[in-house]
Amino acid sequence: MTDAPAAPLPKKILVIADRSPECRLAARFAALRAAHTGGRLSLLYVTEPADFQHWMSVEEIMREEARAEAESVLHSIASEINKATGQIAEYVVREGRKREEVVRHIESDPEIRLLVLGAGTGKEGPGPLVSAMAGEVAASFPVPVTIVPGNMTPEEIDTLA
8 A cells, every 4th residue: 555645626716706807817817827727716706794783675686686796797808718728717795805815715715726706907006905915915815816907918928828
């Protein structure tokens, strides 16, 4: 009887999903990278907590609408990625503050090995999550972070990944 080493956990590359064009570029990069490394694509959408607690039914309706929006965005990105790369993405919806939920999600899933973010190109900068992950949080973050510039073309992404 030989002691064969345990098979490594399947790798997941996580992308934080939203409606931005840079998110779609990040998802494309991550899907191609996952395909090239034998990994899988995971999409996370974080909904903000409903801040309307006066009437429980109104808060519940707001939650349902946020969940429906999240599922619509995730399905759209996953479909686009599947057509472009053949990758089938898993997707997760969490509620809370985005930065905190990203960390919680990564810590709760040991298969996640890389976080890929898309950087915005607008005058407001790359975005609060990119700024946080590339700044003060970077040294203690649980996985490596790749930032995809939002001004890249899909063709450039295909070549790079």
